[in-house]
Amino acid sequence: METLPIALDAMGSDFGPGVLVAGALEAAQLGIPVLLVGDQAQIQAELAKHPSNSKIQIHHTSDAISMNDHASDVRRRPEASINVCTRLVKEGKAGAAVSMGHSGATMASALFTLGRIKGIDRPAIMAYIPSQKGFCALLDVGANADVKAQYLQQWAVLASAYYQAVHNRSRPSVGLLSIGEEEHKGNALVLEAHPLLKATPEIHFYGNVEGKDIFKGTTDIIVTDGFTGNVVLKTAEGEAKVLMGWIKEALTSTFVAKIGALLAKPALKKITQRVDPSEYGASVLLGVQGLVFIGHGSADVKAVKNAVRVAHEAYQKDVLGKLRTLSNTSAN
Template sequence: MKHRTLRIALDGMGSDDYPYPELHGALAAASEFGYEILITGDKALLAPALKEINSTSNSKISIIHAPEKIESDESPAFSSRKKTQNSIAAGMRLVKDGEADAFVSAGNTGAILANGLITLRRIPYTRRPAIAVLIPVPQGYFILLDVGANSDCKADFLHQFAIMGSLYAHKVLGIRQPKVGLLSNGEEENKGNKLTKEAHALIKNDQNINFIGNVEGKEMFAGKADVVITDGFTGNVSLKITESVAKMVTTLVKDAIKSNIISLIGGILVRKSIENTASTLDPNEHGGAPLLGLNGIVVVGHGRSNSRAIRSAIKVAGKAVKNELLGELETALEQQTKSYS
């Protein structure tokens, strides 16, 4: 760790409603965790907005001028190389140069990945980075990865995702021996397509992974595994379905409560329980999704992130740094690569 006080770089122009979620989230994180927050973005936009919501100067908040923004409809790879002064690249350069310990952004995921590969590059021995997301279940959470960094994968990619997801669960979430499952269409070892069968064999033979075998979609939400591995295409589709079902259930419950006076009275009586459940399902409460495999700690937030989500993502980034996740990943991936030779 390079600083006595952790420094987190934050993309000030990432979320759909920037810069206010970022600024409020940064102020909350600086106050609660004591971190220094370096906010990247157009200073002409950020400085007045920060003064508006925080009239007294805060020594823990700094603005790093980066006037360009990569929009959601732009090509991530092309724009990342053309717009060299974009707010994502600026934050990652701070990490690369040792001026920040981690980077957080709620911006374009493709642009975050592209800038990460250009600026930070991959951890040695890493085949592909992967995005890991926390999904709530009755017993707590499970980690699903990859959820969008790699639509097409090879078996050894999934093996590395299992290593990275297991280490993240242990080092950041505090799970001593995370149970790792491979998403498939059946529990049996011979189920699945060519990719999952080959990945199953590789992960099964890795003694450093607590592998429980194949996990069906219905079992993910039963808490059978702490970490569920899949390719980025399947993972992203699964995540979007999960989010839409959660919204649908919330809407159905609200409509049912409003349907008649008896239901309305009952809804009032269980209001607190409903609010607690809604909070559990709220992605703003879960922090961001780490982009594992880059040579630096990077946490990706949802585009719809509010200030609570930004604060939570900063917390996740700080915890990853404190628990030396990056060094652990490099060591584990080196061992895995050498075991192939």
């Protein structure tokens, strides 16, 4: 069976198509077929800067949703690059869509073009946060600020199916983010969601977890509302940058410290890689009838490459088929 390419929105970035094209080329060097969607002239101009034997396809479209546009604009601009990406997925011409641009527009395009998986009320964005045990999958991280308890239940099922398929982990543990481990603690949403999750046979529910448990890796997956999840994600990313800055400042403060820095350089590199968001590439949008991945608009070349890589892995492992099967079973 022919391997479908990953459709990358070549216009969705804070830095223009240059970073996206460079990242696509690095992904192509891994043997991943990439379809760049956007203005052909601009894409070809960037490709000319990187002589490569890698085959990159281009799907021309002159329109693009900028960061200043409203997410609802996707409905009246069918030829915008993100709409073309999701349409290619729906038509079976691309295995997944990747955008490092307007996250709201990407989600709106996915919903408008692909629709929701049966039994799912709202899609959610799942991101990885580094932990002592590797990483923790957190959702929702921004798609839904106000949610209902059944949304958390549905997301737990989706995240479990995704985690099992991609990471080959049988029955990953699921935690419910709260202000205490005890079952009786939490706001109205948590108190309503806890018994629902506890009674869901498709997941391995651990119980309530606190903020510290995200970084301890107490559970494989943690569910929460999009407002809280987004705050947690951005706080974690911001703190990681500050901590690495402090370490760099300390290691260059004196001559002796600089010598120590040279000796510790290999270990520090490993730490930097673990907390670097670009290592994880992009976050998956769970709940729509197609594979869609959303990255940072400020993504660098490595982040783009890894975003395409994780999208390709999900496509190769038929994650969408597994999500449909498990969520349909849960809905019945």
